[in-house]
Amino acid sequence: MNPFAVLINLLRDRTNFLIEISKGIKLESKIFSLLVASSVFLAIYGAIIGASHSWMQSLSSAVKLPALYLITLIICLPTLYFFDILFGSALTFGQYAALSLTTVSVISVLLFSFAPITLFILVSIHDYLFFQLLNVGIFSFTGIVGVKLFYDGMQSLTKIAANSELKSESEEVKPEYANQQTRDRLLQFWLILYGLVGSQLGWTLRPFFGAPSEPFQLFRNIEGNFYAQVFRAVLTLLGAN
Amino acid sequence: MTNDLIDLIIKYSELEKIVGLEISDTFMGKVYRSSLWRYPKRILSFLLTELFVFGLIIIFCLPVGLIVARNFNGFTEDSNNTVPFLGITLGISVAIACLWNLYMWFKVKEMKALARLLDEVDRHNEIIQGVQIVDELSAASNSGIVLSERHQAIEALNATRETLVCALMTERILRKHQRFIARRYELFANIESNLATLQHLQVNSQANEYADLIGQALQIGAIVRQEIDRLNN
Incomplete structure (x- = not known):
């Protein structure tokens, strides 16, 4: 069982991977492999962004970045699972876990692919705010792509399930479609929730970069929120104090 | 052939x-195969899995350590405050990893x-x-x-x-x-x-x-x- 081979399978043939999840094929090994592969890639990217401060910050961010994504998932997953089964989903918790881990894995791979660029910027431009904003941009972009793929994946999984139901019991399909609309809206709401929880957890686990003027800190005291800080950073970069 | x-x-x-059960050179289901100790390559694969699992345990224990350390000390610029956090997080992680290995050891016998x-x-x-x-x-x-x-x-x-x-x-x-x-x-x-x-x-x-x-x-x-x-x- 090679975790990275499982991830490559996901990237190469996502449809087949999703079909396997819907059939529950090797679900446990898929979950474990995606957990390991995404943690390793996120740890590498975390180490790079932490390197802008010191080696201790690099080590700390290498643990904190995978923690940010995986703990956000653990916090949000029960909401999706219980609400979805309430509206007629037949998927198991393991299937939801595997599905959502595909999102984190895709995000981790995308971040890893940005790593050389981030490293280049880190080495060539010594501007903390620019580096911070660039990474907010990268995290947002990879997050949006990952979430879009997750949304598409959920939709195609529902279609697979609906098709198999159509074959087995063609008369009782209409109420399923009504539930499907509700589940789609629920999924959209959950994705917003996921983003909000993720950003705030990121704020709680900070620093990931480490301000150059400050000594190394494992964590900072909780104050304010993520969105206010991004707003402040944009204003500072534009020259407004 | x-x-x-x-x-x-x-x-x-x-x-x-x-x-x-899922079968590989190293594992049968969630349990390691006792014959792996005869092959260096399989030992390496098993040790890598142990390392990955320990890493994952640390990641998932991070919030527990954070909550406990914040409630007792808070985090200030003084790096001494990080010691209880690291102690708690690593302590819980090592305990969980030991329990997992103990579970596997019993299962291997079965x-x-x-x-x-x-x-x-x-x-x-x-x-x-x-x-x-x-x-x-x-x-x-x-x-x-x-x-x-x-x-x-x-x-x-x-x-x-x-x-x-x-x-x-x-x-x-x-x-x-x-x-x-x-x-x-x-x-x-x-x-x-x-x-x-x-x-x-x-x-x-x-x-x-x-x-x-x-x-x-x-x-x-x-x-x-x-x-x-x-x-x-």
């Missing part, structure tokens, strides 16, 4: 269907029979590789090994394959339902008849290139019977 040999190989995908059968499956597959090598050598040297001798080897391996599959099915049934099940007698009878076939084949092929391989197939059959007898008792 010729088609008859390919058909004789017991692949991991087939094993997984028979055994009902699944000893399956582990032995899987080792015999590996050996069976290695014998097939051996037949393949003999085939290639005889083709290269044009030694003209009588076709019936090869046929006997294939027959022996066929019987071994069937024996192993029967034994693995029996083990699964016994693992899932510890009590009496009628089907297992049918499977035992199958194993016995296959063993008799193997013994007959060995007597007939004392002096050809495949004799050693047939002897090994017979050994596998005998070990499988021992294992099944042990399970039966």
